[in-house]
Amino acid sequence: MIERVTFEKVTYAPIPARFEAGTPPVAEVIGLGVALDWLMGLDRAALALHEQDLLTHATARLQGIPGVTIHGNAPGKVSVLAFTVDGIHPHDIGTVLDRHGVAVRAGHHCAQPLMRHLGVPATARAAFAAYSTREEAELLAGGIEAAQRMFS
Amino acid sequence: MSELQELYQSLILDHNRSPRNFGVLEGADRHAEGYNPLCGDQVKVEVKLDGDRVTDIKFSGNGCAISKASASLMTAAVKGKTVAEARTLFDGFHAMVTGHGDQVDTKALGKLAIFAGVAEFPVRVKCATLAWHTLRDAIK
Numbered sequence: 001m002i003e004r005v006t007f008e009k010v011t012y013a014p015i016p017a018r019f020e021a022g023t024p025p026v027a028e029v030i031g032l033g034v035a036l037d038w039l040m041g042l043d044r045a046a047l048a049l050h051e052q053d054l055l056t057h058a059t060a061r062l063q064g065i066p067g068v069t070i071h072g073n074a075p076g077k078v079s080v081l082a083f084t085v086d087g088i089h090p091h092d093i094g095t096v097l098d099r100h101g102v103a104v105r106a107g108h109h110c111a112q113p114l115m116r117h118l119g120v121p122a123t124a125r126a127a128f129a130a131y132s133t134r135e136e137a138e139l140l141a142g143g144i145e146a147a148q149r150m151f152s
Numbered sequence: 153m154s155e156l157q158e159l160y161q162s163l164i165l166d167h168n169r170s171p172r173n174f175g176v177l178e179g180a181d182r183h184a185e186g187y188n189p190l191c192g193d194q195v196k197v198e199v200k201l202d203g204d205r206v207t208d209i210k211f212s213g214n215g216c217a218i219s220k221a222s223a224s225l226m227t228a229a230v231k232g233k234t235v236a237e238a239r240t241l242f243d244g245f246h247a248m249v250t251g252h253g254d255q256v257d258t259k260a261l262g263k264l265a266i267f268a269g270v271a272e273f274p275v276r277v278k279c280a281t282l283a284w285h286t287l288r289d290a291i292k
Contacts, residue, residue: 089215091279092216095273095275099156107190108192122192151217
């Protein structure tokens with residue numbers, strides 16, 4: 001923030017106010033508060049089970065699709081599913097899935113050495129949360145199969 | 153045709169599967185490497201020049217279908233053209249994929265016009281232009 005601005009000269013506010021740019025993220029803070037209230041009102045143990053159920057279901061479904069490789073199968077991992085599809089770059093997978101209503105992250109996930117270790121240029125990664133459903137896991141699998149038909 | 157089919161037309165899928173002018177160009181006069189740090193795509197473009205004319209060109213590297221097909225069609229489009237003609241092609245191509253296709257004569261782009269659908273996918277514009285930016289660096 002500033003104290004005083006003219007065409008000739010700018011005087012900044014004292015630290016720390018000078019590092020605060022404009023309006024604070026008011027809407028974001030209120031939104032986060034509402035999200036936290038919602039989350040704390042849920043049964044946390046049931047929530048963990050729900051996410052694990054989706055992970056188990058989606059993992060089994062994707063393992064059944066020829067050409068799909070799941071990366072990272074550590075026991076007890078959180079509900080994320082990183083995968084590659086033979087012959088289709090993860091960014092193309094991401095675009096096709098997007099048009100099927102599924103948002104995944106595609107890229108090197110700020111983990112380029114790991115991608116090198118896995119021998120892949122990038123991966124696509126789906127993540128399941130409290131609000132995800134089995135139907136959406138099915139959309140994910142169906143979208144991958146549609147991409148395979150498109151690129152075959 | 154859906155936007156997705158518009159993006160992944162058969163010509164693009166064909167150039168992704170069997171890229172033209174792919175590999176190392178022995179005795180290249182100029183080369184440049186392009187890299188997209190966000191997605192990890194990388195491409196190397198090598199060029200042979202006779203005066204101001206591109207007599208041969210090859211590319212190598214890896215990337216998504218859009219970037220690979222774009223590099224492939226680019227090499228086919230600029231081979232035999234002068235450096236100035238290649239730049240003009242890039243200007244038109246860039247305008248088209250960034251949604252300013254109404255300002256360019258897409259007929260002059262020939263087969264490159266197949267990438268018009270990219271304009272509907274803003275996050276993929278960088279994929280389609282990576283090879284072109286790299287070529288521009290190589291012949292600047």
